[in-house]
Amino acid sequence: MSTQTRSPSFRKALTGRSVGIRPPWSSEATIKSDCTSCSRCIDSCPEAILKPGPANTPVVDFSAGACTFCKACAEACPEPVFSSTDACPWTLAAQISDGCMLSIGIGCQLCTDVCDQSALRLDLRVRPVGRIAINQDACTGCGACLPLCPTDAITLGDYAHEG
Known part of the structure; x- marks a missing residue:
């Protein structure tokens, strides 16, 4: 039995996203430049919707639940990955x-x-x-x-x- 997977470029062509949805108040740019893959944001998420993605950086997995915008991920991160939690969490x-x-x-x-x-x-x-x-x-x-x-x-x- 073989498993078919889609390439990241094919997935990006369909969804406009190559790696998935990043946590609220973060962006692909800040994840790439500032995230150290420490997993503190993932471990702090009370809803358990943050999962390790590419290079063990956080992505949101909505099959596990919904985001309550509790800010735990942003507060747990020791790096400047997350913007102000007073702003809109994402677009x-x-x-x-x-x-x-x-x-x-x-x-x-x-x-x-x-x-x-x-x-x-x-x-x-x-x-x-x-x-x-x-x-x-x-x-x-x-x-x-x-x-x-x-x-x-x-x-x-x-x-x-x-x-």
């Missing part, structure tokens, strides 16, 4: 693809049920079963909706939040 927001079960007429709203920010809601004006409407300004990019989607129709994409 991510949910995006729904055509693979959503509602688009094929099957009722589902697991993502709306778990969204604490009410950024995802069922819009019943679209028939027959509605569609998921996203208030991207309200979406924190916490990732709570990602592991629940039975068709993996939800992704996080870059979005410049207002304010």
Whole structure:
């Protein structure tokens, strides 16, 4: 039995990201320049969503849960990897693809049920079963909706939040 994997360049072409989502308040640039791979941020995450990525640097794994923006990762890091935790944690927001079960007429709203920010809601004006409407300004990019989607129709994409 063989296992197929996608090359990083193929993954980047599909997602725009070559290594995955970095922790809140960090960037690919600061990870590359300042992270020493000490794993303190990973070990400090109470939600256990930070995992070792390339060169043992932190990446977010939303299959393990959602980010609560508790700041533990930023506070545990001894290097200047994280920006001010008073700033917006990242420019991510949910995006729904055509693979959503509602688009094929099957009722589902697991993502709306778990969204604490009410950024995802069922819009019943679209028939027959509605569609998921996203208030991207309200979406924190916490990732709570990602592991629940039975068709993996939800992704996080870059979005410049207002304010």
